[in-house]
Amino acid sequence: MKTQTYTLNFGPQHPSTHGVLHVVLELDGEICVGSKTQIGYLHRGIEKLVEDRTYPQVIPYTDRLDYLSGMSNNLVYVQTIEKLMGIEVPERAEYIRVLLAELMRIASHMVGIGIYIMDLGAVSAVFYPFIEREKILELMSHISGGRMTFNYMRIGGVAYDLHPDFYPELDNFINEFPRFIEEYHKLVDDNEIFKARTKNIGVISAEKAMSYGLTGPNLRASGVDYDLRKISPYSVYDRFDFETAVGKNGDCYDRYVVRMKEVEESFKIIKQAYKEMPEGPVMAKVPKLIKPPVGDAYHQAENPKGILGCYVVSDGSPKPYRVHFRRPSFNNISIYDELFIGHKIADIVAILASFDIVLGEIDA
C-alpha cells in the first residue's frame, strides 16, 4: 500500500496554540515527522516604538510583553534603568516589589496550570485556579487601577504606597490560598488521565534544555537547579527563606509539578515579605527628567515564564537609544521543532500547553 505524509497547519487561529502561534506540521498518519514553528503574528515592534519615548514612558509597553505578568516585566525594566543610573531604591519599595512580583508569579502560574489541564480535556480544572487569580488581580487593581496592564513600578521605586484596601484583601488571600493548593493537588496530581497524557511525553534532557536556552520552570523541570532569585539575588530576594522547585524527568508532568511547587514557594515569600515589610518612603530621589549617563546596562530577572532580560543603551538624551528584551517564551519555544518530532498530534497539544507560553512576549 502506498502511503504519504501530509501537511497540517496548526494555528495561528486555534485555541490550543495559546494565541497566534503557527506550527506547520508534517504528519505521517498521526505521528509528527517534521515541524516548522512560525511566529510574528503579534509583532508590534515594541523595541522600535520605545526609541521614540522617554524612559518612564517605556514602562507601559513592558506590561504588554508577557501580559499575564505585567508587574514582573515592569520590575526588570525599571531595575535596568536604576542599574544604569546607580539609583538606590528605598527598602519599603523593594519589599512591595518583591511582594507584587511573587503575587504575579502565582497569578501567571494559575493561568499556566489551569489552561494546561483544560487543553488536556479537564475543563473544570481551569475554574479553581482562575478563582485564585481573580483575587490577585483584584489586589493589583486596588493599588494600580489596572487588572493586567499596571504601569505601577517607577524608576526609583513604585508609583504609590499600598492602598488601605489592599491589606484586608491580602489577609483574605493568605488565609484561603493553602486550602486551594491542597484541594488542587488532590484533584490533579494522581489523576490517571492526566498522568497518562503527560508522563514521558515531551521529554527534554538537561543538556538540550541548557543548549536551547530554556529558562524558568521549563528548565528546572529538566533537573537543572537554576533560579536567579537564588543564584544571583536581585532586589531583596536574599532575605527570604524559600526553595527552588526542581524536577527530574523533564517531561510534561514534571513541568506541572515544578509550577505547583513554585506557587507554594512564592506563597512563602509573600507571607515573609508582608510580615517584614518596613515603613518608609516608596520613591527614591530621582530627577524629574530622567537622563541616564552615556553607556549601556543589561539586567535580568526570574519572571514566571523564565528569565526576562533587558538591555538598554543610553546616549545621554531623555530617550533610550536602544532597548532590547530577552523574552523567555521566545527562547523556550525554539526547541519545539526538534521536540515535536515523533509525537502524536494530541501529545503536541500537551507539550505546547505544558510550556505556558505567551505570544505577547514571543513576538514583542
Place this chain on the structure above:
Amino acid sequence: MKNEKNYPELLTGRFGDKTVFNPEKPNEVYTDGDNLISVLEFLKNEGLNFLADISSVDYKEYFEVVYQLFSFDNSDHLTIKVKLDHNNPQVPSATALWETANWLEREVYDLMGITFINHPNLERILTWEGFEGHPLRKDFVSKKQSSRK
C-alpha cells in the same frame, strides 16, 4: 556583582591582544569577528555555558553585536561585544555552540540586518518574507512614514 573567575586574565593569557577590556567595566570584552567563535568556545569551556541573549545596536558609524554569557553553576556574567562595519555587517554564527543562537541570530538578522555566516537557516522570523529593510536600523523609514512626507 563580582565574578568568581578572573576572565580578563584567562582571555589575555589565551588570546593576547585580540580581546580588549575596559578597566572600568570588568564584565565587558571587545573582540573581532575572526576570533569571536574561538573566544565563545573558550569561555563556554571555562564555565560560561549559558548564552542568555544576543542583541545588536546601530551606532550609525558601526554596528555592535552584544552577547550575554552567564553560567548555570554560579552568578558569573560576561558581555562580549563585536564591532562590525556598517556597510557589510557580518559575523560568524554561534549555532554550533548553542542551539538557542539559531533563533536569537535570526531575530538580529531580521530586525537589524546583520548576516551570520554559516547559520543553518537565516530567514526572517518576526516580520514576513518579502518585508523590505531592517526596522531597528536608525536609517529605517517605514512605508507609512515615507508616504506622509
